[in-house]
Amino acid sequence: xxxxxxxxxxxxxxxxxxxxxxxxxxxxxxxxxxxxxxxxxxxxxxxxxxxxxxxxxxxxxxxxxxxxxxxxxxxxxxxxxxxxxxxxxxxxxxxxxxxxxxxxxxxxxxxxxxx
Amino acid sequence: xxxxxxxxxxxxxxxxxxxxxxxxxxxxxxxxxxxxxxxxxxxxxxxxxxxxxxxxxxxxxxxxxxxxxxxxxxxxxxxxxxxxxxxxxxxxxxxxxxxxxxxxxxxxxxxxxxxx
Numbered sequence: 237x238x239x240x241x242x243x244x245x246x247x248x249x250x251x252x253x254x255x256x257x258x259x260x261x262x263x264x265x266x267x268x269x270x271x272x273x274x275x276x277x278x279x280x281x282x283x284x285x286x287x288x289x290x291x292x293x294x295x296x297x298x299x300x301x302x303x304x305x306x307x308x309x310x311x312x313x314x315x316x317x318x319x320x321x322x323x324x325x326x327x328x329x330x331x332x333x334x335x336x337x338x339x340x341x342x343x344x345x346x347x348x349x350x351x
Numbered sequence: 352x353x354x355x356x357x358x359x360x361x362x363x364x365x366x367x368x369x370x371x372x373x374x375x376x377x378x379x380x381x382x383x384x385x386x387x388x389x390x391x392x393x394x395x396x397x398x399x400x401x402x403x404x405x406x407x408x409x410x411x412x413x414x415x416x417x418x419x420x421x422x423x424x425x426x427x428x429x430x431x432x433x434x435x436x437x438x439x440x441x442x443x444x445x446x447x448x449x450x451x452x453x454x455x456x457x458x459x460x461x462x463x464x465x466x467x
Contacts, residue, residue: 266452278355278441278458279394324393328452336401337452338409341386343393 240268240325240342248348255312257345259325260305266328266337268301270310273322273344282310282323315349322346353377355459357442363465364432372427372462374442382445383425384409384456385417387438394441400425401447432466439463 243258259268267286271279285292285301285308292299298311312319322344331338355376364370376383381402386394396409400419414436416428425444429436443456 267454269455276461278460279443279456281455281457284453284455328454337454338396339454339456340396341394343391 240327240340242323242325242342242345244345245343246346248350249315251315251317251349251351253315255315255319255347255349257310257323257347259308259342261327262306263329268308269326269328269339270299271324271326273324279324317349317351320347320349355442355444355457357459357462359462360460361463363467365467366433368432369428369430370432372440373424374426374459375424376444376457377423378444378446378457379422380444380446380457381422382447383419384443385425385427386441386443387411388441389438397427434466437464437466
């Protein structure tokens with residue numbers, strides 16, 4: 237079953253604007269990751285935030301994590317047409333009964349940046 | 352470094368036919384994964400191999416088998432293809448340190464499979 241749920245499902249913005257995507261999840265996590273998928277391609281890892289972190293930056297990306305609300309947000313600042321892609325959150329949580337962890341993906345947010 | 356490679360890129364099968372999807376990574380990763388991606392469903396884990404010599408079921412293993420041939424290669428086999436297995440299949444790999452579950456995964460380009 238899906239652990240993370242992204243919101244919105246689709247987002248369309250003008251180039252130069254900021255894009256914010258949200259992710260909610262259900263169980264305790266070890267860390268949360270964001271991936272990007274360009275049309276017809278595999279996923280590319282963007283950023284990881286651990287459960288004891290609240291905010292992380294990487295270039296034009298800013299990720300926040302609120303474990304009390306079980307939610308995360310991904311902010312892309314000064315968007316570019318090349319940012320057009322689907323963005324997925326993925327949670328790493330304990331695998332039940334197995335003593336290991338599993339990465340589980342949400343359904344994604346489709347971002348369109350209009351030049 | 353090629354990263355994660357998958358073959359074939361596209362495949363059309365008739366119901367009941369079998370095929371094997373190949374995956375290889377050259378990053379010396381210990382863990383490998385097979386996912387399927389369907390419209391509106393995100394990625395779902397089919398099987399994974401935490402280390403060479405081990406394989407385990409994921410969320411949707413029915414109708415599939417896997418082989419971790421060596422540290423580099425992880426194949427996915429459809430014994431008797433069904434239209435419900437029409438999907439895009441992604442292989443991924445990661446390096447898992449004991450006790451550290453950062454699990455940043457690297458993905459291949461995918462195989463687009465159609466079963467008629």
